[in-house]
Amino acid sequence: MPLVKELFEKMELNDDQIEKPIIVQWLSKHGCAVTSFIAGIAYPSGEKVKISTPCGLEYEAVCGSEQLVHEALQSAATAQQKWRVMNPEAKTRVIYAVARNFQKHVTLFGTAEAVTFPFKRLERCRGACATYTIEYLYNAAARRNFSDTPARYSAMLVLQTSEFCPVNLVAEWQIGEALSAHTPVVLAVSIVNCLPALIFAEICNTAGLPTGLLNVVILSASALASLRPSSDVMLLQLRETRRHVSTCIIAEGADIGSAVNGAMEMLSDYWGMVKKTFSAPNYLGGVVYVQDCMHSRVIKVLEAQVDTLKVAKSNFAKTVDLVADARPRVIKQAHIHIETAPKEPTIFVQGFRTIKEVAALASAGPLHSECLSVWTEYVGRAVEIADRVSGFRHIWINGHNWFDIDIASLKQWHFPSGKADLSEKVHHTVEAIPDVHVEHIPSNVDHTLKLYYGGGQKCAESQTCYPVYNRFPPFDRGDKIVGYVSAAGPKDARNAVEAALKAFSGWRSKSAFSRSQVIYFLGENLSQRRVDFIEKLLLNTGHSDCAQELQESIDATFKWAGYCDNTAPSFTSSSGMKVYSSFEPHGVVAIVCPPVKTMRSLVTLMVSVISIGNTAVVVVPEEYPIAPLTLAEVL
Structure with a gap:
């Protein structure tokens, strides 16, 4: 009875022990040792390296070699020919099956992602990130190209280093775009962050994705750095992101509570990138530009929100708002010095008077990321801000982290794409299907x-x-x-x-x-x-x-x-x-x-x-x- 009382008083559970069994069970099925996955077959040969994660999980990873990468690329080239001639609707069914199978194993994938990347909250890995990945895969199933345009590349080689900090992992691999462009994928991943890639490859294989279209090779850091693919292979390098800050603009007419919640969510999503595993912090905090007419009220709500924020060192804690080693703070300035980067989660606040002024401030900042969130209930004002600022790839109005899945992204593959592309609506030839002869036995029961x-x-x-x-x-x-x-x-x-x-x-x-x-x-x-x-x-x-x-x-x-x-x-x-x-x-x-x-x-x-x-x-x-x-x- 005293133990129950103590639990209710502390309201703390060992979330690591509750959530880890699913990934431990998966590892035990593989002998607590993970290997490269090529053409649906595991390759156990190579040097074994013992991996220890921040959450206490231990397993072994078998390092591949450059020769194994060449074998994976050859397997991908063979699979490309079969994928290229498949019926477009058959491709849709295959990718749809991958999306459905991912939905069934989303808990396993989300747990592996949280184990691998300690800055990502488990709640987010299984929630928002999983939802976005499912929508991404369903959208990939919709990207049927009926064009006879040949693929420009024989394969796509994705290099995922140990310093890589993903926001939406599967989307950043660009698997949907590659399959739409008739291009197989070879994931060359570091030994310390290979679990999500291997689990996703297993999900795809179980769903019926043709063997060879998705291969995973585990490599050491030196082997990843020395890879030099041929010219017919597209190279996608996923490395450590540049130093940056998140940017938020709170203009007149904004719902202050929602805007402050968005700014804090923005901070909690990215702050873990400054973990000690990296040589230098690449995320310096959040910058919030507040219009002068509501500056004092926003500061007051921000400080109150910071005081009530739940901070934990483990990303497996279910009730945590922020994964950090120290309490967050609010500073009334917007000038950030890289040499004196903050060691605790920090929100920098600066005021502005006019839209023209804030557009100049946000556009001129060299540390601003590619994403901007604008908070105001006045649609005209929000559109004007979005039109004036420059240097941002994503601009959200009254929201944060709404990543749209753009089918025009196939342009970088030199492949027909886009909603207005006529090649997506060209009639195609349907393959002949053999007739089925049915022997009908009459029944006395009326139908x-x-x-x-x-x-x-x-x-x-x-x-x-x-x-x-x-x-x-x-x-x-x-x-x-x-x-x-x-x-x-x-x-x-x-x-x-x-x-x-x-x-x-x-x-x-x-x-x-x-x-x-x-x-x-x-x-x-x-x-x-x-x-x-x-x-x-x-x-x-x-x-x-x-x-x-x-x-x-x-x-x-x-x-x-x-x-x-x-x-x-x-x-x-x-x-x-x-x-x-x-x-x-x-x-x-x-x-x-x-x-x-x-x-x-x-x-x-x-x-x-x-x-x-x-x-x-x-x-x-x-x-x-x-x-x-x-x-x-x-x-």
Whole structure:
């Protein structure tokens, strides 16, 4: 009983012992020794080095050699040829499977990231960073390029040194961009931060990513420094970031509480980069520019926030706000001397009067990072600040660390890219799929298909059904009734429209990411019931290419799931102003499905309509209703 009382008084738990077992279990499965991962095979040969992490985890890493890197590049070149000729929808399904598998193992990956990088809070690794990585992978699945443009590089070699401090690890590897540009990836990682790369490679391998597309080679620091790839290999070096400060502008009209929380979050996300493992601090704190009319109030709230901030030395502490060795402080100055860099978390505050003044101050600072957050409720003022400042790659308004996934980033690969790129919408040739011959055994049990609206199956108001006959040879209609279908009337159509109107507000409010996930699941369920749908199409239509038709239907779901975020709002430039443009859904769309290629027509029309936020009322052909109405079972 005294022990329980002591725990409640201190409110401290040994979070290391609670959270580490998942990574310890993974290491034990690998014999507490990690090795390079090439073409789906572990390479255990090499020198073993014992690794000890700040959280007390110990394991061995087998160092590879430069020869192993060449083998990985050769394996990548072989995999590139197979990846290049794959159907675009097949690539989408593969990367989608990687994203789904990552969601299942996000706790393991987040724990490995927290173990490897002691400045990153475990809560952030499993929360915001994991969410961004999942969205990044889903967006990578949407980047299908139908262009025949050959890949410029045979592989991408990513050099991740021990000084590397990631913000969003998987995105900084640029795996999505590389796969979209038909380019395999070889991760050459340091022995001290190899765990996340190996776990991610294992996740990809389990999800079915073709072997050789993602390889991981563990190297020593000297081997990483001496690597010199050939000219046909793209080199991406992930090294220690330059010395910088985070920048925040709090202008008139800002919500002071939210702005101060954003500034403190900005500090806590990056301050751990000054850990003792690095030769010199590369993060010097945060600079906050505050307009004079609210300067005193912001200072007061900042100091109060600093006093209540929860600081811990371990990044595994669940209730920690900041991983640091000392309490943070607030200084009323903006001039930072590199020689006398602060040893404790510091926020530098400087006032300004006009927008022109703060734009000049923020743009002139040589230590400012590529990211800027602007806090004000006045949209015009925020846009003016964003337009005047220079040198920032990301500018957030009333927020922090919202990294957009830009599909135009493929430009650096000299590959077709962008939302307006016509190459993404060029029709492609579908590979022929062998027919599936089904032997139908008649059943004495009637199969009655109902209408589907409002999220459930409904009987027709007329309470009548009509028979559907077998059209699969021989065409004897004597006792070949394959099912009965409810005969809908005007009242059923009215009920369906009412249900679609009710669902429209909720469906349109979903993010493009959420809509794409729903459509991805539809394609996944169609794939699982492939044989059942092919049988129903054969019996109802009598066509010989039902397997091909169903495959095209599955491809259509993955295709339009990837197009969901292509309708996201965006700013476009105009003479003297910024224009905010967005696509608005129409509402309820009525679809009359043609009697030609019924399943493919239905799925393509329906999914293309709902992918951009509309709801649909579908009228299926009277002659071929079996497969379309069965589709309601997977919705």
